[in-house]
Amino acid sequence: MMHRFRASRWSPGNRLFPTVLEVSDRHVTRVKSSLIGRLEESISIRQVSSVTIARGALWSEIVVHSSGGTDPLRSRGHANPDAERLKELIEEYQSNLARIGVADTSGLRACPRCAELVKLAARVCRFCAAEIPIDLTEEADENDETSTARKDWTWD
Numbered sequence: 028m029m030h031r032f033r034a035s036r037w038s039p040g041n042r043l044f045p046t047v048l049e050v051s052d053r054h055v056t057r058v059k060s061s062l063i064g065r066l067e068e069s070i071s072i073r074q075v076s077s078v079t080i081a082r083g084a085l086w087s088e089i090v091v092h093s094s095g096g097t098d099p100l101r102s103r104g105h106a107n108p109d110a111e112r113l114k115e116l117i118e119e120y121q122s123n124l125a126r127i128g129v130a131d132t133s134g135l136r137a138c139p140r141c142a143e144l145v146k147l148a149a150r151v152c153r154f155c156a157a158e159i160p161i162d163l164t165e166e167a168d169e170n171d172e173t174s175t176a177r178k179d180w181t182w183d
């Protein structure tokens with residue numbers, strides 16, 4: 028899943044082509060378009076050493092620092108709450124990577140037996156080999172539209 032953070036068009040340098048920071052579970056990418064083209068620079072999530080936010084009265088400047096020897100990604104003109112969200116998202120991905128080796132846990136759930144994270148669609152846990160009943164999970168119930176449709180179809 029890709030999260031996009033666009034600088035405000037009302038901030039300096041962003042009127043025609045606002046800078047966009049894109050955060051996926053693998054990369055942070057700064058996208059800047061111009062009349063002559065589109066420039067993309069990115070840092071892998073694993074190589075982000077820190078994210079700093081300089082809060083101004085109206086806008087924040089976000090700087091994503093790299094441990095890989097490349098220049099930091101800078102973007103000015105972001106709404107303050109957006110800047111905070113971006114920083115939290117990157118930090119969450121990094122702590123997930125350090126803890127369980129996966130950045131984005133939204134496609135995962137805990138195994139009911141060993142509590143390790145496995146994919147939503149998994150029927151067998153890859154850690155403890157337990158069979159996972161599909162209908163045990165809330166996620167499966169919510170995503171299963173046919174089962175709710177069946178519930179509505181009654182003869183009462």
Ligand SMILES: [Zn+2]
Nearest residue numbers: 138141152155
């Ligand atoms: Zn398990």
